[in-house]
Amino acid sequence: MSASGKAAPAPAQKSFLGRMLRSRETGIISALAIMVIGLSFFAPDFASPNNMLNDARNFSFVGIVVLGQAMVMITGGIDLSVGSVWGLAAVSSAAFMNIGFGAIPSCILALLISAAIGLFNGLCVTKLRMPPFVPTLATMSIARALALVITRGHSIDGFLPDDSIFFNLGGGATFGLPNPFIVFVVLSVIAGLALSRTVYGRQLYAIGGNERAARLTGLEVDRLKISVYVISAVTAGIAGIIEVSYLSSAISNQGLGKELSVIAAAVIGGTALTGGEGTILGVFVGAVILEVLRNGLVLLGTDAYWQGVFVGSVIVLAVFIDQLRKGFWRTR
Amino acid sequence: MSVLLAVEDISKGFPGVQALRDVTFQVEVGTIHAIMGENGAGKSTLMQVIAGALRPDTGRLIFDGNQLQLSGTRDAASKGISIVFQELMLAPNMTVSENIFLGAEPRIAGVMVDRTAQRARAQAALARMGIDIDPDIRLGELTIAQQQLIEICKSLVHEPRLLILDEPTSSLSEADSLVLFRVVHDLKASGVTILYISHRMREVFDNCDYVTVLRDGRHVKTTRLSETDPEEVVRLMVGRDLAGVQRIRPSHDGKPVMLSVRGLSDGKRYNDISFDLRAGEIVGVAGLIGAGRSEMALGIFGAPAAPRGEIVLEGKPVRIRKPGDAMRLGIGLVPEDRKQQGLVLGMSVGSNLSLAAMGLGRLSNANFVKPIAEGRMIDGYVDRFRIKTPSVDQLVGLLSGGNQQKVVLAKWLAAKPRVLIVDEPTRGVDVTTKAEIYALMRELARDGLAILVISSDLPEVLTISDRILVMRSGRLAGEIAFDDASEERIMALAALEHADGPPHPAPATYGEAEARS
Numbered sequence: 124m125s126a127s128g129k130a131a132p133a134p135a136q137k138s139f140l141g142r143m144l145r146s147r148e149t150g151i152i153s154a155l156a157i158m159v160i161g162l163s164f165f166a167p168d169f170a171s172p173n174n175m176l177n178d179a180r181n182f183s184f185v186g187i188v189v190l191g192q193a194m195v196m197i198t199g200g201i202d203l204s205v206g207s208v209w210g211l212a213a214v215s216s217a218a219f220m221n222i223g224f225g226a227i228p229s230c231i232l233a234l235l236i237s238a239a240i241g242l243f244n245g246l247c248v249t250k251l252r253m254p255p256f257v258p259t260l261a262t263m264s265i266a267r268a269l270a271l272v273i274t275r276g277h278s279i280d281g282f283l284p285d286d287s288i289f290f291n292l293g294g295g296a297t298f299g300l301p302n303p304f305i306v307f308v309v310l311s312v313i314a315g316l317a318l319s320r321t322v323y324g325r326q327l328y329a330i331g332g333n334e335r336a337a338r339l340t341g342l343e344v345d346r347l348k349i350s351v352y353v354i355s356a357v358t359a360g361i362a363g364i365i366e367v368s369y370l371s372s373a374i375s376n377q378g379l380g381k382e383l384s385v386i387a388a389a390v391i392g393g394t395a396l397t398g399g400e401g402t403i404l405g406v407f408v409g410a411v412i413l414e415v416l417r418n419g420l421v422l423l424g425t426d427a428y429w430q431g432v433f434v435g436s437v438i439v440l441a442v443f444i445d446q447l448r449k450g451f452w453r454t455r
Numbered sequence: 456m457s458v459l460l461a462v463e464d465i466s467k468g469f470p471g472v473q474a475l476r477d478v479t480f481q482v483e484v485g486t487i488h489a490i491m492g493e494n495g496a497g498k499s500t501l502m503q504v505i506a507g508a509l510r511p512d513t514g515r516l517i518f519d520g521n522q523l524q525l526s527g528t529r530d531a532a533s534k535g536i537s538i539v540f541q542e543l544m545l546a547p548n549m550t551v552s553e554n555i556f557l558g559a560e561p562r563i564a565g566v567m568v569d570r571t572a573q574r575a576r577a578q579a580a581l582a583r584m585g586i587d588i589d590p591d592i593r594l595g596e597l598t599i600a601q602q603q604l605i606e607i608c609k610s611l612v613h614e615p616r617l618l619i620l621d622e623p624t625s626s627l628s629e630a631d632s633l634v635l636f637r638v639v640h641d642l643k644a645s646g647v648t649i650l651y652i653s654h655r656m657r658e659v660f661d662n663c664d665y666v667t668v669l670r671d672g673r674h675v676k677t678t679r680l681s682e683t684d685p686e687e688v689v690r691l692m693v694g695r696d697l698a699g700v701q702r703i704r705p706s707h708d709g710k711p712v713m714l715s716v717r718g719l720s721d722g723k724r725y726n727d728i729s730f731d732l733r734a735g736e737i738v739g740v741a742g743l744i745g746a747g748r749s750e751m752a753l754g755i756f757g758a759p760a761a762p763r764g765e766i767v768l769e770g771k772p773v774r775i776r777k778p779g780d781a782m783r784l785g786i787g788l789v790p791e792d793r794k795q796q797g798l799v800l801g802m803s804v805g806s807n808l809s810l811a812a813m814g815l816g817r818l819s820n821a822n823f824v825k826p827i828a829e830g831r832m833i834d835g836y837v838d839r840f841r842i843k844t845p846s847v848d849q850l851v852g853l854l855s856g857g858n859q860q861k862v863v864l865a866k867w868l869a870a871k872p873r874v875l876i877v878d879e880p881t882r883g884v885d886v887t888t889k890a891e892i893y894a895l896m897r898e899l900a901r902d903g904l905a906i907l908v909i910s911s912d913l914p915e916v917l918t919i920s921d922r923i924l925v926m927r928s929g930r931l932a933g934e935i936a937f938d939d940a941s942e943e944r945i946m947a948l949a950a951l952e953h954a955d956g957p958p959h960p961a962p963a964t965y966g967e968a969e970a971r972s
Contacts, residue, residue: 336799338758339790
């Protein structure tokens with residue numbers, strides 16, 4: 124063990140190339156690049172600005188939620204409720220507007236409802252010592268049911284907020300880029316800075332790496348863990364609201380099954396289910412890969428029923444490559 | 456005496472490191488043969504080669520006159536070589552008898568476990584070792600020492616002729632080790648040859664017949680222990696004379712009391728603990744494993760807080776509800792188990808080192824880490840503690856045990872405590888690093904830090920402490936001043952009422968023998 128410490132080549136590690144090769148993101152960014160180049164070649168429609176912008180809008184919804192999920196997973200947890208919270212936030216924001224609330228108060232209220240569910244998850248995980256799977260599985264069911272209670276199975280689409288800014292959020296564009304994409308990028312930058320540059324981020328990694336050690340180092344483990352579940356639920360709420368704005372209507376099964384896409388994107392992006400590992404750059408690319416793959420398969424004329432097989436294979440392949448990288452670059 | 460095992464020119468390399476080079480020595484039948492060397496000397500690799508877990512690159516093993524070709528540990532076990540690894544490989548949720556026969560269950564019709572036979576055979580095996588443990592009890596309910604004995608019992612299922620014990624006492628106190636040695640001597644008497652890895656010099660000299668010393672993957676010497684002495688063995692291990700760490704008479708009269716603990720109790724594992732700790736003083740806490748020492752330390756630190764009792768820091772009563780409170784008051788705790796409690800193994804050396812200081816709001820501005828200040832702080836400690844790491848970005852899990860321990864110590868010192876509690880400062884650490892850690896602790900005390908050292912290693916407690924507190928069954932059994940300190944005094948206090956304590960495998964005679972000597 125001590126020998127491996129001595130043997131590692133110290134200068135090589137410092138070089139830019141060495142760091143690039145060692146970085147977990149290099150692999151998936153190259154994978155994305157290969158996919159994009161390949162698709163542009165075999166499916167010329169893929170590279171059209173229209174298709175690209177459409178993709179950018181599509182992956183932003185899942186992408187925004189992945190940011191929160193990544194933070195939960197870095198602490199060693201998982202949040203299964205995001206798809207349902209997405210739906211609940213969507214229908215509740217629409218319902219508030221429908222009964223005459225302004226756009227901004229409606230969105231704030233919908234986000235508060237999301238945050239409350241996140242808080243509930245966090246409290247169950249920390250104060251009641253439940254494994255994260257359990258409360259988030261419960262709220263996945265609860266939030267979806269609440270969305271059904273609100274809509275009674277109908278869609279909400281008659282609402283007209285006082286101004287059209289609300290519809291602009293999901294459907295509009297700024298400097299030629301779709302607004303959801305801009306929201307995604309801005310939130311990614313914030314989350315990325317929080318994870319890599321702040322004490323808060325450092326502490327999240329420490330909790331995921333070794334919770335007992337983090338506790339004995341005086342970190343407020345419970346508070347930090349609750350915070351990530353709240354953040355995760357709020358990102359799900361944001362995605363739901365933006366989707367309502369884009370669709371101009373809300374139905375109870377919005378976001379249905381999205382928790383799986385979100386977790387898949389996080390895993391493709393190199394986030395470890397065991398905690399302590401993962402980056403925002405990684406999950407950002409993970410979300411993009413997932414959408415490019417879906418879109419590419421459609422453009423290549425693949426049978427839609429087969430899509431799941433490809434997505435599943437990519438998940439396994441991504442994790443397999445990550446394991447190879449670890450085995451290869453880390454002396455044991 | 457005839458030779459049971461001949462190791463001839465064994466070499467084994469891993470990518471980037473040659474672990475063993477042309478190791479040659481012989482083990483005689485019916486002896487206890489110690490293998491010593493610093494961490495990284497190749498002891499464990501050699502044992503894994505002998506036990507069939509690793510295949511040597513070159514060289515041969517001659518066992519009982521025949522050349523061995525081992526395909527794995529199972530194969531080795533069937534040929535009469537068993538190994539007990541340092542880390543326990545038992546399932547705490549299963550019963551004692553299930554653990555003993557794990558993978559070798561007596562069967563009915565080849566599919567069903569014959570529970571009756573399993574239980575009877577487990578009982579017989581335990582009785583043969585002279586251990587009084589119910590085979591139906593869940594393993595997790597036993598003490599670590601008892602679990603260690605079960606591990607040995609499990610390895611005896613295959614009736615080995617050569618038993619390899621890899622640091623079995625590293626997590627046992629002296630008294631618990633005595634029980635283990637009684638079993639080892641019984642095995643020897645019944646004809647089993649034992650290869651014994653240990654860092655504890657005295658243990659080896661008290662119990663073994665031969666010693667083989669390895670250094671940097673090479674065989675240095677094999678000799679009868681009666682023909683050598685500890686100084687020579689250390690010299691062979693280190694390759695030079697080690698400046699012995701001397702006891703230093705304390706001179707802290709008039710130094711202020713830094714920490715006072717009054718009547719600290721959790722009602723279960725520690726009761727009514729009261730003591731004072733002065734600035735610049737190193738106080739040792741000795742006692743058997745399970746005496747409540749670590750729990751008491753965690754109680755002071757708020758993890759979890761003691762329900763009863765008072766903690767006074769520099770004359771002011773303080774209330775500590777959680778580790779964060781203790782840290783803000785300037786109390787640090789280097790926990791017992793560096794891998795489970797001390798370090799985030801998947802994080803870099805640097806991030807581990809700054810974690811405690813950062814939690815106190817240092818090295819950051821409005822929650823944003825100040826990378827330059829952090830880097831300077833980390834480099835400072837890596838230099839001062841001579842932490843051997845290729846870079847501060849190296850994952851801490853890849854460092855050697857001694858260097859990991861230095862990182863944990865550095866992490867706590869970076870938080871600038873006034874009181875530092877250190878639980879088992881040198882467990883599993885080689886002699887060179889041990890000496891470095893002792894010197895560091897002395898230096899820190901000289902600068903005014905109040906240090907409480909919990910240790911199960913008696914020579915360590917004696918060497919490092921200005922005075923010694925002894926705990927027994929959750930209570931302070933007594934205090935020993937610098938001039939009165941001896942291993943006998945400590946053991947007398949630690950083990951006197953041993954037989955009255957909670958169920959424990961140590962027969963009363965050992966406690967009494969220690970007390971009388």
